[in-house]
Amino acid sequence: KAFSYAHTSDSHKHKEKHRDKEHRHKDHKKDKERERSKHSNSEHKDHFEKKHKDKLKHSDASEKHKEKHKDHKEREKEKRREDKVGSLITPLEERYTDGSKWRFLEHKGPVFAPPYEPMPDKVKFFYDGKPMKLSAPAEEVATFFAKMLEHEYTTKDIFRKNFFKDWRKEMTPEEKSKITDLNKCDFSDMSAFFKAQSEARKQMSKEEKQKIKEENERILQEYGFCIMDNHKERIGNFRIEPPGLFRGRGDHPKMGMLKRRIRPQDIIINCSKDSKIPKAPPGTKWKEVRHDNKVTWLVSWTENIQAHTKLPLxxxxxxxxxxxxxxxxxxxxxxxxxxxxxxxxxxxxxxxxxxxxxxxxxxxxxxxxxxxxxxxxxxxxxxxxxxxxxxxxxxxxxxxxxxxxxxxxxxxxxxxxxxTAKVFRTYNASITLQQQLKQLTTGDDSVPAKILSYNRANRAVAILCNHQRAPPKTFEKSMQNLQTKIDDKQSQLSTARKQLKAAKADHKASHDEKSKKTVEVKRKAVQRIEEQLMKLQMQATDREENKQIALGTSKLNYLDPRISVAWCKKYGIPIEKIYNKTQREKFAWAIDMAEKDYEF
Structure with missing residues (x-):
């Protein structure tokens, strides 16, 4: 497996444009400094020339202040731009003629999953009705199953079979001799413990949540960026996936197998020879350190489930x-x-x-x-x-x-x-989205209606690419809750319409200014509730249509984001309605460059 840069287009051109502007500005400053130096060395001039020189100095100082202020503004503007765009995305690699992707690459390495913390003594595992103390390796794997106890995966025969087989590999000989039947294992105490932990996290104070947020930000700043050819670039995923049980999709034959903990000795580091090589955690060492500038991955390892190295007719x-x-x-x-x-x-x-x-x-x-x-x-x-x-x-x-x-x-x-073959698949996805958006979007529609049109266009792509999923476990409950909201809103609308009718009748009888204002207030209330109701109905339709379709896969991995950005700009849809914060950071280059008339 590996993590690397998420390649983008044209953001590099923007950076070059800013750097060229900065270089020209610096050259202009040097010329002015040489001019000022020439004046300052003319001490033998007469009083008039001295007076004139002082005037020039004053003028130059003023110019210098203006240039300095302008230079500062340019640097701040560039810094804000790089913070927003450059350091969150990766520009296209330099077009080196020898096939190289970079000349210099430096990073801090990956962040590993935290070590396993044994269960408290009060939390028991039971076998055949009797409490049994497990060794740390066996207990850790048992917790993976306990966390999924209420999920339908743990009821599937293939999942249970694969889990039990891999779990026994982590047991001591004594544990193996005792634990021979998964059906006799009771993980309910463990499961209750993890539920309580989950609830406790939800009840954390703002201060506690802020502390965690600050720590995550510190880790991001230290490990979440790399330096490539003098560019500070955001790393898509710098954390090593923690151990757990493989789920897979559909009826995958390997579901339930143990995804083993990745350790430093499994990791291959890729960086330039002249960079500061990442340090392995104390007492460990990397599997290998490479200096391969023909690739853009930073860290690579081989996972045990699929048994292949992952890198992102x-x-x-x-x-x-x-x-x-x-x-x-x-x-x-x-x-x-x-x-x-x-x-x-x-x-x-x-x-x-x-x-x-x-x-x-x-x-x-x-x-x-x-x-x-x-x-x-x-x-x-x-x-x-x-x-x-x-x-x-x-x-x-x-x-x-x-x-x-x-x-x-x-x-x-x-x-x-x-x-490659995948290029055609990607092209088909993007061109389908663009065509569907043109067919489905009406300029006079409300924002919720337009977003529904977008999701329907995205759905057409997902169907084309066969991006299916099982309906979420909570689907029926969430739909019931949404329907309750719709019913309540319809009741509110009925009441509001009656109030509007009564207000109109009152105004017809009195014809005074107060009753006129009341009619206007009631009319706006009806309009507002109608819009809210329509939004809820759109949500219900959207959820029902997409309950078995995975929209995110095509949106993130197949579709040219400029199509979506251009559509948003053309119809005045906030980008936040289509892409969340992480996605906006990933596609910042598209948000920056795509105009409303962009055509794929």
């Missing part, structure tokens, strides 16, 4: 935005496939279906074991080629038996530098 993936699909070692991961690894059993061909010709039906498990099911009409030539690929093959045979992702991407690289 043509017609099918171009048209359907399918993932290319990567080769996997047999038995190592779930039976998930992509475009290149499709098997015969994953598609069916229909010369005609529902008044459409040349229909292809796809049915397979994609990334994270999420089912992809789709029926799509294709060109006749594509349909005929697929028929040829299916000939004389068994259901378990590869559809594209002479192709893999490496061959595909190599071919694409020959067509255009940097072109």
């Amino acid at each position: 043509n017609y099918l993936f171009i048209t359907l935005a399918l993932r290319a699909g990567n080769e996997k070692e047999e038995g190592e991961t779930a039976d998930t496939v992509g475009c290149c690894s499709l098997r015969v059993e994953h598609i069916k061909l229909y010369p005609k279906m529902d008044d459409q010709e040349y229909v292809v039906e796809f049915d397979f498990l994609g990334k994270d074991s999420i089912r992809y099911y789709n029926k799509i009409p294709v060109e006749k030539r594509v349909f005929k080629n697929l028929q040829l690929f299916l000939e004389n093959k068994q259901p378990e045979d590869d559809l594209f038996d002479r192709l893999n992702t490496s061959i595909l991407n190599k071919h694409l690289q020959e067509l255009m530098d940097g072109l």
Whole structure:
């Protein structure tokens, strides 16, 4: 796994523009200083010249003050800009001709998860109805299960099986001999302890919360930035993920497995030779320190679950935005496939279906074991080629038996530098968002209605990319609460309308100024409640439509943020309605550069 910079576009140009302006300003100052020096050395001049010189000095001093003030303002402006943009995002790497991404790279290394703190003696683990003291390693893994006790994951057979298998690896021989059946394990006391801790955190005072906030800010300032080629850059994620139980999505075969604690000896550090190399925690050392300027990652490690190093055909993936699909070692991961690894059993061909010709039906498990099911009409030539690929093959045979992702991407690289299968998927997502926004947005709509249109456009992208999720556990309850609010608001509206009707009748009878003002107040009250009701109804519609769709994945990883920013600026939608604070920091470059007429 690794963390690195989040690459952006064009913010580097803005920085260069400011630096050029600053350099020109400094050159101008030097010329003035030389001019002043020339005057100050002319002491042999007569009284008139001296008087004139004093006048010049006074003028120069005034100019110097103005220049100094102007220079200070420029530096402050640049500093504010870099604080807002430059130090939170990463500009495009320098276009070095040798393929280098940087010349200088320095950082403080990662922040590790805090060490395990044993449970208080009063908190018990029970086996077969009897309390049992666990060793620290076994107890820590037991707490992972206890924290999830009320989650549906812990009821799934595959989750329980994988957890118990990995948990036993952490037990002492004595514990292994006693704990042989997960069904006899009682984690309820542990679970209650963690619930109480959670409630205590919610009840913390403002001072306690502020103290935690300040400590997090201190850690951010120390570890959350790196220096790359004289730029201070924000690191996307500088914290090592704590140990826990793997969840996965869908019915992932590895759910419940133990995600082991990452230690310094697992970490590869990447920095420049002339930088100050990060120090490993006392008593430890890094696995390796590299100086590879052909990559932009800072820290790398191998996780035990997926067992791979993490760092952050043509017609099918171009048209359907399918993932290319990567080769996997047999038995190592779930039976998930992509475009290149499709098997015969994953598609069916229909010369005609529902008044459409040349229909292809796809049915397979994609990334994270999420089912992809789709029926799509294709060109006749594509349909005929697929028929040829299916000939004389068994259901378990590869559809594209002479192709893999490496061959595909190599071919694409020959067509255009940097072109990969994922580029098409990203393009399809972004162009779909732009087209949907144009179709769905009406200028006269209210802000809530426009945001609903945006989420519907985003939903179309998520469906295209097959970004599904299970409905949240609290979905039904939250919808009930929202419906209660809608009912209450409708009742308020009914009352407000009656009051408005009565006020109008009163004004009709009296025709005085007071009754006229009352009518206006009641009318505004009705209008305000109508707007509030509409907003709640929009929220309900939005939640219902997106309960099984993961909008965030495409928004953060596939969509060009300039499309969303331009849409916000065009229709007067606050950026905060689309991106939260963290997302605004990540996309600060797009917010800064995209105008309302931007076209993807």
